[in-house]
Amino acid sequence: MSEEFIEEIDDILSDVLSDVDSTSPAEIEQNITFGQSVSAERQTAIVDGRINQLAAELDVPEAAVDLAKSLRDQYRNQRGDLIGTALELVAASCLYCAVKVTEVPLDPTDFVAADDTVVTRKALLRRSKDIASTVGLDPSAFFGSEHYVDRYCDALDVTDAVNERAREIIEITEESGLSSGKSPSGWAAAAVYNACLDVGEKRTQQELSRVANVSEVTIRNRYQEQRAELRQVDSLPSDPVGVINHVVDASGVDNPTRELAELLIREARSEQYPVDADATLWGLAALRRASQLTDGDVKLKTLSQHIDEDSDAIKSRASGLQSVITQAELDEFRATHVQ
Numbered sequence: 001m002s003e004e005f006i007e008e009i010d011d012i013l014s015d016v017l018s019d020v021d022s023t024s025p026a027e028i029e030q031n032i033t034f035g036q037s038v039s040a041e042r043q044t045a046i047v048d049g050r051i052n053q054l055a056a057e058l059d060v061p062e063a064a065v066d067l068a069k070s071l072r073d074q075y076r077n078q079r080g081d082l083i084g085t086a087l088e089l090v091a092a093s094c095l096y097c098a099v100k101v102t103e104v105p106l107d108p109t110d111f112v113a114a115d116d117t118v119v120t121r122k123a124l125l126r127r128s129k130d131i132a133s134t135v136g137l138d139p140s141a142f143f144g145s146e147h148y149v150d151r152y153c154d155a156l157d158v159t160d161a162v163n164e165r166a167r168e169i170i171e172i173t174e175e176s177g178l179s180s181g182k183s184p185s186g187w188a189a190a191a192v193y194n195a196c197l198d199v200g201e202k203r204t205q206q207e208l209s210r211v212a213n214v215s216e217v218t219i220r221n222r223y224q225e226q227r228a229e230l231r232q233v234d235s236l237p238s239d240p241v242g243v244i245n246h247v248v249d250a251s252g253v254d255n256p257t258r259e260l261a262e263l264l265i266r267e268a269r270s271e272q273y274p275v276d277a278d279a280t281l282w283g284l285a286a287l288r289r290a291s292q293l294t295d296g297d298v299k300l301k302t303l304s305q306h307i308d309e310d311s312d313a314i315k316s317r318a319s320g321l322q323s324v325i326t327q328a329e330l331d332e333f334r335a336t337h338v339q
Helices: 003-017 040-058 062-079 087-101 108-114 121-135 139-143 146-156 160-175 184-199 205-212 216-233 240-251 255-270 279-293 300-304 312-323 327-337
Strands: none
Touching: 040 062, 040 087, 040 108, 062 087, 062 121, 087 108, 087 121, 108 121, 146 160, 146 184, 146 205, 160 184, 160 216, 184 205, 184 216, 184 240, 184 300, 205 216, 240 255, 240 279, 240 300, 255 279, 255 327, 279 300, 279 312, 300 312
């Protein structure tokens, strides 16, 4: 087993472990069978029985169950025996590894809730790490973040647009290698949070934390990492109207807001505003002002995701656009565009 491979597994699981409360209770030994206390045949029976029990409770597909039992054999053969292990924990960890490989969207919390002999996520993940590195599992099996997206989106009751955008974010960040070594559940939670901001559906980090059972600190850190990458990959056009259309298409902004924002830019340009010198900020500011004038729902936080500066830079320019259109012109626009 190469050092590089072991480090990759360690990075993936240590990111999950870092999200575990350090005050979690110590592992207890009651109701746990240790490998040295029973024969090899009895070891197999205990592990397989526990795998079957957990699989039934968690509704794990048969293919994953079969793989878990195969991993049990491989793990024991590579080690030489199961002496020094808690057999119930080995069973849960083999099944956890199997659901990761077969892309079943279950996380450590599901296993802990279903198995009272695995007291902490930490115990499960440490044994899973040992199994994965011992039998040579592909580390990529442990960060299929996209498999958590449907689950989180359903729990948050968001639109399909959020789901699709979250998957795009995961694809972009995985292709760049940014997600390597990160907890898949935390990465998915951050992607859904980022997607909510992009689409304009308000969900808080606290809500994501509760749904994903990931700390708000983790979501905030991952969200910032993803956002920095998205700004590099998904750069905005170099003219303010292009910026408006780009953001509108990504966020599902209504057409009257788009058209009024474009009108504001045209009027500002005619009055010698430097809208082309700082296209991104002026385009975002026009959307901000247009949304205010049409009672739209373009959130400042959604707009500010596209810049490194403070959102005050958008607000100040939006205020500057107040005088470029008269009340009569605004009334005429509303009469013809806003229902």
